[in-house]
Each structure stands twice: as C-alpha cells, then as structure tokens.
Amino acid sequence: MLMLSFIGRYKYAVDEKGRVSIPARWRKSLSPEANETFVITRGLDRCLFLYPLDEWEKIEKRLRELNTFNPEHRYVMRVLLMWANEVTLDNQSRIMIPKNLLEFAKIDREAVLIGTLDKIEIWNPEVYEEYEKGQPDYETVAAKVLGSR
Template identity: 75%
Template sequence: MSSFKGSYRYAVDEKGRVSIPARMRKYLSPEANETFVITRGTETCLFLFPLDEWEKLENRLKELNTFNPEHRFLIRVLLMWAVEVTLDNQSRIMIPRNLLEFAKIEKEVLMIGTLDKIEIWNPDIYEQYIASQPENYEKVVEKVLGMK
C-alpha cells in the first residue's frame, strides 16, 4: 500500500520526461512493478497512480452504475486520459503531450504526495490554487479533522 508524502520540484525535459523522486519511489510496492497510470486530475493537475493503486481505483469504477450519467461521465473522462507509464533506467516517466498541455506544464513540475497517488502540477498554477482557497489552512484543519 502506497503512502506518498512530501513535495518536490523537478525539471521536465523536451520529451516530457520527469524523474520520480527517490523518496517517493521507496513507497512503491513490488506489485506496482515500477509502473504507473497517469491521468487527468481534478483542478489543473495530473494524477500519477502506482499500478496496484490504479487497479484498486478501477475496481471501484467497475462498481459504478453506467446507467447513471454522472458515473458514466467520470468513467469516460478519467479513462480517456489514462496512460500506463513505466520508470526508465534513470527513474523517469514520460508524460504524454496531451496531459502536459492539460496541466499547463512546460519546464518544471511540482510533485505532491497525496497518500495513494502523486499529484503533478505546474508550480505557478499550484500557488494560484492555494491562494484562491476561501479558507486558510488552519480553519480547514479544524473543520475537517477537528484539530486546533
């Protein structure tokens, strides 16, 4: 079971390759076989799931009611963007051009560990996202986790 955490900035080369940080790679289970599924995330980011975590998500998707319009929409959008990628011998993945364009990623990425997946952001867009939140971090912690 993955438990990604932390944030890291990395360069993206002209082919769309980016290194996966060693501190994140250590949380890959052997079942992932150094393989990920990358897809469109929420907001303007990408989701990078280790293969074993992606399979858990796929199983949840299979339980959805395809006669429900919201369920169909989620399945279609999530899966139409999904691409399987494998670490190369330099611990990099190649992000497909259409996903780079969706996330407005050009020369640098911000990778954020979010437990079962890694989010990949354009660092400037992530800063805008954080600045646009209606409540500050302390209030959200208190509201969601009941902690002060």
C-alpha cells in the first residue's frame, strides 16, 4: 500500500471567493478513496488543516475513541469538528476555504501550503513568518526530536 506523503511548500493566490489551488504533485498522490474530497478544519498555531477524506476518516476514528466524559477530550472534539467542512476540488483543481476559516487563519490574498505527510497546512504567509521567527534554532530542535534515542 502506498503511503500518502504531502511534502514541500507552495505559495498561491487566494481569489475573492476564497478559492486556492492544490498543487498537481499533491493531487497525483491522492488515493481514489479520497474522491478529490478533503476535510478542512481549524489547525494549530493559527493555520488550517486540510485532510484528504480517507485521512480524515482516520482522525474521526481516533475522535470516536475519546472519552466524552473527559472535559479535555470533549473540548478537542468540539473545536475540531465545529470548524470542519468537506470541500471538493473544482474543475480548476481548487478548493474553496469557508469564510470563517479564512478569518480564523487571517488568510486574505495569498496562502502558503505546507505538506506535513498526511495533511496540508494552509497559512497566511505573514503569520507563518512570525511563527517561524518565534521558534528555537532548527538544528537544536532537530537534534532533540530526531537525534539518537
């Protein structure tokens, strides 16, 4: 079975209706089960998460395993799901980002799309730049996270 791998970074214009293109390389790696459909929702650090439908189903499975009597579990479930929308590629290989998500992520005329293996993150370019500036030295973090165990 082929593993889905969204990698790379792309910058695209966002039109007045909130539509943004999905890179051809990423579209080619979609599974037939995704049916050119994604779920877009609120992400972390002021970005949006865009999951192919089949990958979103794995998130739903994890959510179904949460304990709804645990307040933290309920909160994560509510936030993730209340922002979630199904979107499908149009004839020009674009998705339409709902207005409330554009506002949440402060996305206006441009978006940076970042591949993070099983999903795509969509950022306002300035917000992403500020996020990067606030991070510690990459080499230090990489050594800590990926270094020998």
